[in-house]
Amino acid sequence: MEDGSIAERNESDVAQELLQNSRTGALDTICFILNTYRRKYAGYSYEKSRSYDIQANASESILSAAANNQSPNRWQTG
Structure with missing residues (x-):
């Protein structure tokens, strides 16, 4: 928190954030791989x-x- 105190988060909030981060990371990875192959095979x-x-x-x-x-x-x- 802004005042220096520690905020507790429930397990579902943490799980939801991890899921969203995983989705974002997976999408970035897929886009990177797709662009790599597109450039490799189509120039x-x-x-x-x-x-x-x-x-x-x-x-x-x-x-x-x-x-x-x-x-x-x-x-x-x-």
């Missing part, structure tokens, strides 16, 4: 293609806005 091509799609949509928005004498809409995703 960075998936990430690059997604990046190129975003750049293409942004370019289209800019060119369309310039043709219509408007400012580009940076939230437009195509």
